Amino acid sequence: MTTKSANSGSRTTQSGRPARLSLADWMPKLVMAPTVVTTIVCIYGYMIWTAVLSFTNSRMLPTYKFVGTAQYERLFDNDRWLVALSNLGVFGGLFILICLVLGVMLAIFLDQKIRAEGAIRTIYLYPMAISFIVTGTAWKWLLNPTNGIEKMMIELGFEDFRFNWLSDPDMVVYCLVIAAVWQASGFVMALFLAGLRGVDGEMIKAAQLDGAGIFTTYRRIILPSLKPVFFSAMVILSHIAIKSFDLVASLTNGGPGYSSDLPANFMYTHAFNRSQMGLGSASAMVMLGCVLAILIPYLYSELRGERHE
Amino acid sequence: GEVEVLHWWTSGGEAAAINVLKQEMTDAGHTWKDFAVAGGGGESAMTVLKSRAIAGNPPASAQIKGPTIQEWGDLGFLTNLDDVAKQGDWDSVLPSVVSSAMKYDGHYVAAPVNVHRVNWMWANPEVFKKAGASIPTTWDQFITEAKKIKAAGYTPLAHGGQAWQDATLFEAIALAKGSKFYNSAFLSLSDDTLRSQDMIDVFTTFKAMREFVDPGFSGRDWNIATSMVINGEAAMQIMGDWAKGEFTAAGKKAGIDYVCYPAPGTSGQFTFNIDSLAMFQVDGDDAQAAQQDLARLILEPKFQETFNLNKGSIPARLNMPRDKFDTCAHASMDAFLASSTTGDLLPSYAHGMAVNSMVQGAINDVVTNFFNSESITAEEAVDKLARAVKAADM
Amino acid sequence: MSNIAKRQTSTLDKVLRIALYVTLLAMALVYLAPFVVMLLTSLKDVEEIRSGTLLSLPASLDFYAWGKAWSGACTGGTCEGIAPYFLNSFQIVIPAVLISTIVGALNGYVISHWKFRGSNLFFAALLLGCFIPFQVILLPMARTLGWLGIANTTTGLVFVHVVYGVAFTTLFFRNFYQAVPAELVKAARLDGAGFFTIFYRIILPISTPIIVVTIIWQFTQIWNDFLFGVAFSGFDTQPVTVALNNLVNTSFGGKEYNVDMAAAIIAALPTLLVYVLAGKYFVRGLTAGAVKG
Amino acid sequence: MANLVIENVKKRYGQNEILKGINISIETGEFLILVGPSGCGKSTLMNSIAGLEEVSDGRIMIDGQDVTFASPKDRDIAMVFQSYALYPNMTVAENISFGLEMRKVPKEEREKEVTRVAEMLQIGHLLKRKPAQLSGGQRQRVAMGRALARRPKMYLFDEPLSNLDAKLRVEMRTEIKKLHQKLGTTIVYVTHDQIEAMTLADRIAVMKDGEVQQLGTPQEIYDDPANLFVAGFMGSPAMNFIPAKVVQQNGTYALSLETKSNVVLPFPKPGALSSHVGNTVLLGLRPEMITEPQPHKEGATFVVKADIEVEVTEPMGADTMIITRIQDAEVNCRSNPAYSAQPGDVISMMFDTSKAVVFDKDTEERLDK
Amino acid sequence: MANLVIENVKKRYGQNEILKGINISIETGEFLILVGPSGCGKSTLMNSIAGLEEVSDGRIMIDGQDVTFASPKDRDIAMVFQSYALYPNMTVAENISFGLEMRKVPKEEREKEVTRVAEMLQIGHLLKRKPAQLSGGQRQRVAMGRALARRPKMYLFDEPLSNLDAKLRVEMRTEIKKLHQKLGTTIVYVTHDQIEAMTLADRIAVMKDGEVQQLGTPQEIYDDPANLFVAGFMGSPAMNFIPAKVVQQNGTYALSLETKSNVVLPFPKPGALSSHVGNTVLLGLRPEMITEPQPHKEGATFVVKADIEVEVTEPMGADTMIITRIQDAEVNCRSNPAYSAQPGDVISMMFDTSKAVVFDKDTEERLDK
Numbered sequence A: 001m002t003t004k005s006a007n008s009g010s011r012t013t014q015s016g017r018p019a020r021l022s023l024a025d026w027m028p029k030l031v032m033a034p035t036v037v038t039t040i041v042c043i044y045g046y047m048i049w050t051a052v053l054s055f056t057n058s059r060m061l062p063t064y065k066f067v068g069t070a071q072y073e074r075l076f077d078n079d080r081w082l083v084a085l086s087n088l089g090v091f092g093g094l095f096i097l098i099c100l101v102l103g104v105m106l107a108i109f110l111d112q113k114i115r116a117e118g119a120i121r122t123i124y125l126y127p128m129a130i131s132f133i134v135t136g137t138a139w140k141w142l143l144n145p146t147n148g149i150e151k152m153m154i155e156l157g158f159e160d161f162r163f164n165w166l167s168d169p170d171m172v173v174y175c176l177v178i179a180a181v182w183q184a185s186g187f188v189m190a191l192f193l194a195g196l197r198g199v200d201g202e203m204i205k206a207a208q209l210d211g212a213g214i215f216t217t218y219r220r221i222i223l224p225s226l227k228p229v230f231f232s233a234m235v236i237l238s239h240i241a242i243k244s245f246d247l248v249a250s251l252t253n254g255g256p257g258y259s260s261d262l263p264a265n266f267m268y269t270h271a272f273n274r275s276q277m278g279l280g281s282a283s284a285m286v287m288l289g290c291v292l293a294i295l296i297p298y299l300y301s302e303l304r305g306e307r308h309e
Numbered sequence B: 001g002e003v004e005v006l007h008w009w010t011s012g013g014e015a016a017a018i019n020v021l022k023q024e025m026t027d028a029g030h031t032w033k034d035f036a037v038a039g040g041g042g043e044s045a046m047t048v049l050k051s052r053a054i055a056g057n058p059p060a061s062a063q064i065k066g067p068t069i070q071e072w073g074d075l076g077f078l079t080n081l082d083d084v085a086k087q088g089d090w091d092s093v094l095p096s097v098v099s100s101a102m103k104y105d106g107h108y109v110a111a112p113v114n115v116h117r118v119n120w121m122w123a124n125p126e127v128f129k130k131a132g133a134s135i136p137t138t139w140d141q142f143i144t145e146a147k148k149i150k151a152a153g154y155t156p157l158a159h160g161g162q163a164w165q166d167a168t169l170f171e172a173i174a175l176a177k178g179s180k181f182y183n184s185a186f187l188s189l190s191d192d193t194l195r196s197q198d199m200i201d202v203f204t205t206f207k208a209m210r211e212f213v214d215p216g217f218s219g220r221d222w223n224i225a226t227s228m229v230i231n232g233e234a235a236m237q238i239m240g241d242w243a244k245g246e247f248t249a250a251g252k253k254a255g256i257d258y259v260c261y262p263a264p265g266t267s268g269q270f271t272f273n274i275d276s277l278a279m280f281q282v283d284g285d286d287a288q289a290a291q292q293d294l295a296r297l298i299l300e301p302k303f304q305e306t307f308n309l310n311k312g313s314i315p316a317r318l319n320m321p322r323d324k325f326d327t328c329a330h331a332s333m334d335a336f337l338a339s340s341t342t343g344d345l346l347p348s349y350a351h352g353m354a355v356n357s358m359v360q361g362a363i364n365d366v367v368t369n370f371f372n373s374e375s376i377t378a379e380e381a382v383d384k385l386a387r388a389v390k391a392a393d394m
Numbered sequence C: 001m002s003n004i005a006k007r008q009t010s011t012l013d014k015v016l017r018i019a020l021y022v023t024l025l026a027m028a029l030v031y032l033a034p035f036v037v038m039l040l041t042s043l044k045d046v047e048e049i050r051s052g053t054l055l056s057l058p059a060s061l062d063f064y065a066w067g068k069a070w071s072g073a074c075t076g077g078t079c080e081g082i083a084p085y086f087l088n089s090f091q092i093v094i095p096a097v098l099i100s101t102i103v104g105a106l107n108g109y110v111i112s113h114w115k116f117r118g119s120n121l122f123f124a125a126l127l128l129g130c131f132i133p134f135q136v137i138l139l140p141m142a143r144t145l146g147w148l149g150i151a152n153t154t155t156g157l158v159f160v161h162v163v164y165g166v167a168f169t170t171l172f173f174r175n176f177y178q179a180v181p182a183e184l185v186k187a188a189r190l191d192g193a194g195f196f197t198i199f200y201r202i203i204l205p206i207s208t209p210i211i212v213v214t215i216i217w218q219f220t221q222i223w224n225d226f227l228f229g230v231a232f233s234g235f236d237t238q239p240v241t242v243a244l245n246n247l248v249n250t251s252f253g254g255k256e257y258n259v260d261m262a263a264a265i266i267a268a269l270p271t272l273l274v275y276v277l278a279g280k281y282f283v284r285g286l287t288a289g290a291v292k293g
Numbered sequence D, E: 001m002a003n004l005v006i007e008n009v010k011k012r013y014g015q016n017e018i019l020k021g022i023n024i025s026i027e028t029g030e031f032l033i034l035v036g037p038s039g040c041g042k043s044t045l046m047n048s049i050a051g052l053e054e055v056s057d058g059r060i061m062i063d064g065q066d067v068t069f070a071s072p073k074d075r076d077i078a079m080v081f082q083s084y085a086l087y088p089n090m091t092v093a094e095n096i097s098f099g100l101e102m103r104k105v106p107k108e109e110r111e112k113e114v115t116r117v118a119e120m121l122q123i124g125h126l127l128k129r130k131p132a133q134l135s136g137g138q139r140q141r142v143a144m145g146r147a148l149a150r151r152p153k154m155y156l157f158d159e160p161l162s163n164l165d166a167k168l169r170v171e172m173r174t175e176i177k178k179l180h181q182k183l184g185t186t187i188v189y190v191t192h193d194q195i196e197a198m199t200l201a202d203r204i205a206v207m208k209d210g211e212v213q214q215l216g217t218p219q220e221i222y223d224d225p226a227n228l229f230v231a232g233f234m235g236s237p238a239m240n241f242i243p244a245k246v247v248q249q250n251g252t253y254a255l256s257l258e259t260k261s262n263v264v265l266p267f268p269k270p271g272a273l274s275s276h277v278g279n280t281v282l283l284g285l286r287p288e289m290i291t292e293p294q295p296h297k298e299g300a301t302f303v304v305k306a307d308i309e310v311e312v313t314e315p316m317g318a319d320t321m322i323i324t325r326i327q328d329a330e331v332n333c334r335s336n337p338a339y340s341a342q343p344g345d346v347i348s349m350m351f352d353t354s355k356a357v358v359f360d361k362d363t364e365e366r367l368d369k
C-alpha cells in the first residue's frame, strides 16, 4: 500500500494533471521528518565526520591535518586492536547465540500458562534494570577465583573445583559472555513473549490438526511467524554486543592485560584517554564496517522479502 | 562569582581535602559548583571535559596534569594566571619542576595542589616477622624474601591487575636501573635504550613478580590491594603515597603497623606525580574573579597542608611547616629536595607525567600484556615495546 | 495460543509439566544469584563482607547501608547519598521515554502501513545508523547541543536520548505492525479515518505488548545510561547513574560494599517497578480471528 | 476410517451455551453435512470433533474409542477452517505439504502429493506464493489442499467452497465426491449451499441454536422435514407456508384457503388432519409445486388449479419466480420463463399437493408424521 | 451518487499483470455485479476503485472527477472486504459506528443507526462482542453492517454474503435490493452466486484473467453471451456445449448431431451459420432447454425430440439433472423429478433451440452475433 502522494511526481506527467496534495497525503512523511532529519545529522553526519577524522592525525580534539590511511595502518599493526577484534567475534557470536536460544526457550516455557508468570518474568528481566557499574562488582566477586563460586563450591565439598576464568587471559572473554547473557537474555525473552502473544490462534489449531506436536508447532509454525521478532532481537543483541563497554569497563577493565578488550573500549580508550582521536576514529570506522558487512545482507534480505501489499 | 570545578577527587581523603577548598571559596564569597566525576583515574572526567569544551561551555577549572596541560594549552582553552602568580610569588615558592609543569608558553595556566611520590613500597612488618623475612632493598633481594614469605603462606606482593598498577610496578623496577636509564627510556624514548639488555632485565624481573601475587589479583582496585597489606594477608605493595590514606583511614600508624620504604633499589630517586587544577577561559567578570581567587587559594599554605595531609602526598609549595606530617611524608619531602639537585627527580611515566598519553598508553599495553601472558618472552616484549613506542610517537 | 497448554491428563504430560516448572525455577535461581549476592551484601556490615562468603546470611538485618546509600553516602565531594539525583533522572527519563516511544510507534506505523518511496530504505539506514559507536558521537553531539543552546541541560539529554533511542523504538513497532493485516488500515481509511485517527483508534489499542516491550527497553536504557549522562549533563543535572558511579568510586579507607550494593539496588528500583507494572499488560492474542488468511 | 458418535455434547463460552447437547451418530465412510443458520454452532461442533475446543460436557467417540480428551493430533483428522488459517510464513506448497511432513512422509512423495492436489485444485501456478499474495478463493483452495493432501481417518470441511465461483465450485464438489467414493473416508462438511448439501450428503444434520433439528438423508430432509424450521431452511427459494383451514369434505380431510377465490386442496395424508378440523394449520408447499398450468399434470390426483394475483416476478435464468400473497403469506411460485406474467396480472396456477406437509401454527411441529 | 468510469486500468504486482486494462462505465445509481473465476482480479479492481491499491496505469473517474490519485477517504466509498477486516479491538457496535464517528455523526444518531443496521442484519444480540467471539457468518454481517451504516456515494461489496446460509442470504439480498431502490446509491458487488448476480444486477461484468469479457444486463449475459467463456461461466449447471455440424437443409442452415440417432436441430439465426457449412461448431444449449417431453411445447418451432442414453441422474430437489453424452461432450438435461429415468435407459428428450447459440470451436467466439 502506498500513499497517493508518493509517486505523484511521476504520475502527474502521466495523467496530465497535477494531483491534489492535501495535508493528509503528506502526513506520513511529516511524521517521519523529524526522525529523518535527526538521523541524517546526528547519525550520518557524525559518521561522516568520524570518517573524515580517521584520515587525520587528530589527537586530543579534532584537527584536520590529513595523513591518508596512516591511522588504519597503525590500527592493524596494533596487537591490542587485533585482540579486541577477535574478542568481539567470540563474544558477539556466543552472546547473540546464547541469548537467542535462552530467550526463545524461556519465552516458550513461560507461555505454557505458568502460574506466577508475572513474578518469574520479572526475575528474568530484572538484570536489565541494574546498572553494570555495580553488578560488575557482584560479578567480579562471583567469578573471582579466590572468593567467588570457586570458594563456594570448595566449601560445599567439591575440593577440586576450579573456576579461574576471570584471571585467565584465554577464558576471560567467556566471563564477559556469562555476564552479558545474564543481563540481556531476559529482554530477549520479553520480546519473544510479546510476539507469541500476538500469534493467531487458528493457525496453531491448524498445525495441531496437521499432526504437529507442541515442539514442532513452535519450531515450524509459531517461531517462523515471529521472524520480525528475531529480526528485532538480532539487531538489539548485535547492538549490545558491539557496544559492550560498561560491561568490560566494570568487570575486567580489559584485563588481564588487554585480553578482554573489546573494540568499543579500544576506541574509547584511544580517542578519549590517549588523545588518539584519529586512531580512535579509524577503529570506529572499522567497527562500523564490520557491522555493516554482516548487517547489510541481513537487512536486505529481511526488508526485501516483505509481503507485497 | 561562580566557579565550577571538574575533578575526580572522590576517594575519602581527597573529597575531604577538596571540601576545604570549597569552604574557603565560599568564605571568600564565591559559589562552588562541585562537578565530581569519579572512576578510572579520571577517564570519565576527561571525556566530560572534552564534551564540555567542545560544546563551548567548559568548567572554570578542571583537574588535569602533566603534559595534558600543554595539550589543552595548544588548543587555546586555558586562561592566564600570571597576575595571581605574581601576587603569590609562585616562581619562588614552587620548585622549578613543578612551576614549569604549570606553565603553557611561559604563562601560568594551572595551580598545583600536591606532589606525589610514586616509588614507594608499603610493608606489613608483622608479616615479615612471621615469615622471617627482611625488607628488601634491591629487586634481587625482593625475590629472595618474597619466596620466603610465600612459603610462609602469605601473599608477598599485594597487587591489582590493572594496567596502571602494572605500570607502577614496572616503573619502579625500571627506575632501579638508574635515573639515566629511566630518562633515556621514558623521557627521550630512545630506541636503543628501549631495546637494551637492561630493559630485558627489567622485563625479566617484572615477570618474576607474577608468581608473588595471589590468583585473584585480576582487576583488583589498588585500595583493595592495600587493605591486603593492612590486614596482614600480604606483605608488600608497590604503590604511590596515596596508599597511605588507606592505612590512615584504617587507623594504622606509620612505622608501627606499617612501614614505608622506597621501592627496592630506588632510595635516592623520586618519581613524582603532580595534581593540578587548570583554569579554563570563562565569560563574565564575576566568574573570572572567582577563578583567580581559586588559583590563589590553592597555593595558600593552609590548603596545601590540609589537602596533602588528607591525600598522603606532600605540598607542592616549598618551605611549609612539617610538623603535622608523618614520617613517610617527611621522608618524601627530604627525597624531593635531595633528588631535585642530583637529577634523580623524575616524572612518573605510569602517571602520565613523563610522556603524552599516547606513548604512555602504548607502553602500558605492552607491559600489562606481558605481565599477564604466559607465552611472551622478555626479548619479545622489549621488541614490542620499542615498536609500540615508535608507533605511538607519530 | 490458548490451546497449546491444554488440559493435561496423561502422566507423561504431568511429568513434563513438572520438569517445566523445575526448569523455570532453576533458571530463576540462576538469574537471581547475583542479585541475592548484592542484597545480602547490602545487609551485612563491612567486616562481615570481608570475612564471610558471598552467600552467607547477614548476622543481623541491618539497613544501615540502605539509609546511607539513600541519603548519606558521599558521591565525590558532596555527601547526600543518591536521593537528590533521582529527580534529575526522572526529569530525563520520563520525557525521553515518552517521546521516543511515541515517535517510534508513529514511525513504525508509517513504515509498515503508509509506505512511501524510500521509506524502507530509510528504515534500513536508521537501523544501520544505530550501530554507530556512541563514543564517536560524543564530541559532535556536544557541539550540536552547544549550538542549540541546550548543552548540559536536561532538555539536551532528553534530546540525545530520543535521537538515539528512536531507531530501536521504530524497529520494535515496525516489526510488530508488520503483522497487522493491511486490510484493517484499508477498512479504516474507507471509513473516513485519517492518518492519526487510524493510529489512535485502530493500531494503538492492539499494540499493548509491544508498547510494554518498548517502554521496558527505553526506560532501562535511558535510566541506566552513563555515557550520555556524564558527558552531556551539567553539574546539577547529573542522573543517578553518574551519582552511583561516583558513589562506588568514592571510598573512605575500606570500600563500603554494602553501601555500593544498596545504592545499586535503590537506583534500579524505578526500573524494576516499571517491569512489574508493565508486565501486567502482556496480554495475549488480540488480533486473532480478525482476518482470514 | 471412523464411525463418529457424538453424545450429548455441550459447549459453553462463559454464560452462553453454544452447543446444547448434540447427539449425532454416523457410520464409517458416511458423508455428513451440517447445515444451519449462521451462528448456530456448526464451526464450534467441528472444532469439538477435531479436539480444538474442549467440550464442556458429553462425549465424542471415533471408531468406538472415546476421544473426548485426546489431543487433536492423535485423532487423525484433517480440517479445512472457515477462516482458512493458512501459515502465513510458508509458501502454498509448504502449507500443503506440512501435514505430510509431520507424518513423516518422505520428501519425494510429499512433492508428488503437492503436485497432485495443486492440480486438482487448480493452484499449480501459485505454489511458490505466500498466502498474503493470493486472492480469497485461492486461499480457500490452499486451505482445501492442506486437508486433501493427507489421508486421515476423517475430514472436516467448514464451508470449504464458499468463496469459489460457481463453475469451480461444481468442479471441486465433483472432486470431493470422487475422493469420498474412492477413499471412503468419513467426512463432516459444513455448507450453506443447498445444492452441495443435496448432492454430496449421505446424511444431513440440520442445526439451530446449538441443537440438531433433524438428522436424515437429503431426500428425507427435503421431502419429510421434521418441523417448520427444517422445512423452511432447506430448499431455495424456501418452502411456502400458507395458513390453511382444515376442512372435512367428501368424507376426507382437506385444506381450504383463499387465493383470488376459495380453493380446497386435497392432502396426501388426510388422516393426520382429522384432529384439527376447523383449525388453521400451516401448509408447506415448495415453490416448484406451484407452477403455471402444465398439460401433463392436468387431472393428476393432488393437482388443483387456482387463480392468483402476481405481485412481483423475479427472473432467475432457468426459471422465473412469481411471487404472490395468499392469506397474508408471501408465496413463491416457480414458472417457466416463457410463461410471461406481469405484476398485477391475475393468472391461473397449478397447486400440486402430492408432497405437501402441514405444521402446527404455534409449535411449528409437523402434524402429518 | 456517482457514475463510475474505469478507463484502461492496469495493475501489476511485480511481474504479474493482474488487471490488464479494464474499461467499465456505469451510470449513477446502477448496480454493477462483478463475476469471474477465482483469482481473476475482482478484489483487486474493487480495491483500485476504493483507492486502496494504486493502479499501475489508467484512470478512475467518479462523478466526472478524476479520483485516480485521490485518497480513499475523499472518495466517499463504503466497502465490505472479502476478508472482513473487522477492527479486533472494537466491539461489534463500535465497528459499525466507527465510520459514522469519523464523519462526525452525533452520538445519538450513531446509536440509532447501529441499532437499525444490527436489526436488519440480525446481529442485534452481538453488539457488545468482539469480532474474535463471532462465528464466520456473524463476522461477515458485521462487515456488512459497517458499510451499511454509512450513506456513501458508492458501495463496494466483495462477496458479502458468501458465508451466510441460504435463508439469511435471501433475506440479505432482499435488504440490499431494497436499500438500493431506496437510496439509489451506485453499487459494485462481487459475487459467485448466480442467483444473486441475476436478481440484483442492473449490469453484470464478467471478468477473466484481468480482462472484462462482457458487460451487460443479466439477461444479455445469460441469453446472449459474448463468448464461450461467458456462456459457460454464467448459469448453473453450466450451458452445454455440443459439437455439431453445420448442414444446409430445406434452404436454411441447421445443426446436425448424433445422439442415439442423428438429429438435425433448427437454429434461430440460420444466416450466421451460412459461412460454416460442413464445419463443426459448438452448439450452446442450456440444461433447461433439454427436458423431458412437455406436452405444451410439442410442435413449437425450435423444438425437436431425440433419444439419449442416461449416464447419471442427479436429484437436486426441485429438479433432477439427467446427464448424457453427445458427441463425446457431457450434456446436462433438466427434468422434473417426477420423470424418473435410470442410468442406462434410453429416453426421449426435447431439445429446444430457440435460445441456442453457436461458438467457434477454436477461437471460442460467438458465431451468431
Ligand SMILES: Nc1ncnc2c1ncn2[C@@H]1O[C@H](COP(=O)(O)OP(=O)(O)OP(=O)(O)O)[C@@H](O)[C@H]1O
Pocket (backbone or CB within 6 Å): A308, A309, D132, D133, D134, D135, D136, D137, D138, D163, E013, E016, E018, E036, E037, E038, E039, E040, E041, E042, E043, E044, E045, E082
Ligand atoms: N500481493 C500480491 N502479489 C502478487 N499477486 C497477487 C497479490 N494479491 C493478489 N494477487 C494475485 O492477483 C490475482 C487477482 O487477485 P484478486 O484478489 O483480485 O482475485 P479475485 O478475483 O478477487 O479472486 P477471488 O474470487 O478468489 O477472491 C490473483 O491471481 C492473485 O493471486
Ligand SMILES: Nc1ncnc2c1ncn2[C@@H]1O[C@H](COP(=O)(O)OP(=O)(O)OP(=O)(O)O)[C@@H](O)[C@H]1O
Pocket (backbone or CB within 6 Å): D013, D016, D018, D036, D037, D038, D039, D040, D041, D042, D043, D044, D045, D082, E132, E133, E134, E135, E136, E137, E138, E163
Ligand atoms: N469465543 C467466543 N466467545 C463467545 N461466543 C462465541 C465465541 N466463539 C463463537 N461464539 C458464538 O458461538 C456461536 C456459534 O458459533 P459458530 O462459529 O459455531 O457458528 P457457525 O454455526 O459456524 O456459524 P457460521 O455459519 O456463521 O460460521 C455464535 O453465536 C458465536 O457468536
Ligand SMILES: [Mg+2]
Pocket (backbone or CB within 6 Å): D042, D043, D044, D082, D158, E135, E136, E137
Ligand atoms: Mg462457522
Ligand SMILES: [Mg+2]
Pocket (backbone or CB within 6 Å): D135, D136, D137, E042, E043, E044, E082, E158
Ligand atoms: Mg477476491
